[in-house]
Amino acid sequence: MPDHISPQETALRNAISRVREEGVESDREALLLWLVRNQLGLGAAESYENVFPEHSTTVGDLDGFAVSEERGVVALNYVLLRKSAEEMRLAAAALGAHLRSDADEDNLIYSQPRLRKLVGNALREAHGERVRRVVCVVDTTLQRPQKNKVRSAAPEGVVTEVFDHAFLASIAFAEGSSARPDTVTRISNPGEERLPLRLGDSRGLVLPVDATAIATWDGIEDGTLFDLNVRFGLGMNRVRRSLDVALTDEDVADQFIAFHNGITGVCDSFEEHDDEVIVRGMSIVNGAQTVVAVAANADHLAKGIQILLKIVEAASSSTLAQNIAIRSNTQNPVTSRSLQALDKTQVRLKKQLAEFGYQYVIRPGEDVPNPERAIENDTVAQLLCSMYLRKPSLAVKRQALFEQPTYEQLFHEGLDPAKVAFAFQTRRVVDTLRSEAPEIYRRAWALTGLTLFFMTSEALRSDPDWNDAFENPSRMVRDDAALRTRLLPVAEAALSVLEERADRDAEEPDDFKVSFKQARTLSDLGALASKAWRVRKRAGE
Structure with a gap:
């Protein structure tokens, strides 16, 4: 038992305890319930049947399953929980064998009464496209190479998301905190490429930022960089997949800034210098999917891609900050609430x-x-x-x-x-x-x-x-x-x-x-x- 428990670990334990208070029998079930509610948007009352018993008899030994729909995309979310990276790699590969095509997936779903019941009429009534997503929950902290091995286990066309223990703890901590991260972000930019904004008693700035620099920003992986309104709506959809393609396309790299809407952030303060802007306490309120996609494609970004950043000084509790966060997100995966x-x-x-x-x-x-x-x-x-x-x-x-x-x-x-x-x-x-x-x-x-x-x-x-x-x-x-x-x-x-x-x-x-x-x-x-x-x-x- 470590002498010091981090705030993130404490937050995760508290999250699991709150679900256990509902009468849930095990920490395993409580963790999975918290995750599907937090990441897939299920309400507490509707989520119980989406988590399976520990020794499930479903093909692929699933620990959970949920259908989510957003912006014309029906996502079939297969949840796996394992104790190590190797166990998860093997489990993801075994499940992936049943997800190589729509036909394979249909055979899996309609041969399993539990899955068939949860899917209901979602596939028959869907007018948009289908996404197969494997949510890999690993009850230990993984290094980047281990995560990449897990991600590569599933076949092409299957979205694989890895939630290791450290990431889960960071999400729990972010969920319970409305405070902005105490970060300092340095953005290289010549002064002649900036547009100042006057916003009553506040001020703002619009400037182009290199995508390679965005990929290094703190708080992307654990979600703390994103405003509470958006940090839990970052799943894979059509927009994200289009971004993945565009961000790696050398032919349109110099045009990307022209057809992309850009990123909006609020911050505690910013300082302008000749060749850089120093931003303190930045929180992304619009364009979160772009930031996540940039980070995910960091090793394959097309050269020269720039993205427009709008940054506004506003206290986190101010009406201005809340208006920006909410009204700039009507076209993005923010919760209806x-x-x-x-x-x-x-x-x-x-x-x-x-x-x-x-x-x-x-x-x-x-x-x-x-x-x-x-x-x-x-x-x-x-x-x-x-x-x-x-x-x-x-x-x-x-x-x-x-x-x-x-x-x-x-x-x-x-x-x-x-x-x-x-x-x-x-x-x-x-x-x-x-x-x-x-x-x-x-x-x-x-x-x-x-x-x-x-x-x-x-x-x-x-x-x-x-x-x-x-x-x-x-x-x-x-x-x-x-x-x-x-x-x-x-x-x-x-x-x-x-x-x-x-x-x-x-x-x-x-x-x-x-x-x-x-x-x-x-x-x-x-x-x-x-x-x-x-x-x-x-x-x-």
Whole structure:
């Protein structure tokens, strides 16, 4: 045991511990769940079925699988977890044998019930192209030659991403930090090639930068160079593959700067000198894929490629920095949640919920002095979708809730902040029953808790005595203790339905990680919870 544990290692351990708190049984499963959520954009409630048991019987001995879609590309993500580089190289090669073509991959998927279920209709309904991606998670720190060996194990046309222990720890550290890196970046550039920008009380600069210099910037591999809005959306898509080709094409090297949009960064400060610009605390907010592609192709860059850099001085917490980060990314793989962070409804709710004593968190990385009174807007989206839209099967898909038309249905101009507080308090009551829930359901509490919340909501909706509080909860939410006291027996009635389900299915394991995301099952559970509450209420009268 080392005497000193790095902040990165501490962050990774904390990330795994947070997932374990959901009832997940092993560090292995917790690590994989954290990774697929963090890197593939899956919501906590929907991710459990994407991680496979340790001794999986799938072809290729997969540890996980997920389908992601972005910008016309359907990515099939095959996740492998191994203890060493050599084990991973062999595993990636064995899996790659089944991924040489679309036909080979189809044979793999449709011969495996688990994969077939997860793919669903994504391939049949896809109008764009398909990407095969192998996500290699190695539980040790690798050197660059070892990573290259793993990457080369998969056949041509398969994207191979290597996450060794050090990289995972760096991602965890970056995820928990909104601070910019404490770096100094020196950019060689003659003064006559710069364009100064005057931005009110701030200032900026536009200048061409050699691609070979960009490849050496600190913070690319661990993601700390990139703003929180973009650092976790850097997967392979059509744009990235086009960049790989263009960056290595000698015939168009001198034209690259003309047809590429460039890179945008915000920084703490910059200094201009005759032959260089010194930038302190730089964070890339647009063009992150370009920076990653440049670094990945560092050994093969076409000579003479330059890329336009726009750099702006702005404090990380300033409105200017947030506007640049969000509004410059409408065409890039930024999460829908981040794009909506400055929506007027989000800003209004933040102010109004503060009057109820809550901190409404609308952006990753915000400081949260009192977690007990903090409400994250993606959690709110799930609760509103379940309670008021009555679409619990949609509620598990966190990112989809911030896309139109669902976003407008949830966060419309007339949304009463008291409804947000009411839904939040209802979920808090549901969470107090976690220890009483059947053990099998406690193993995936993010999903079970959301399901039980929906069931409780349906029971409330069916009770005329709750009609006013359900639709106009402003007065009730000002007394948290009284509200929770009234909500508790309703939630307990809903829980009794899950207890009966667990008892009934004791001899045959309940595949709830799938069924609790299906509209028909959820509708039935909601109806049973309403009935259970009516029976319990009559018995108490």
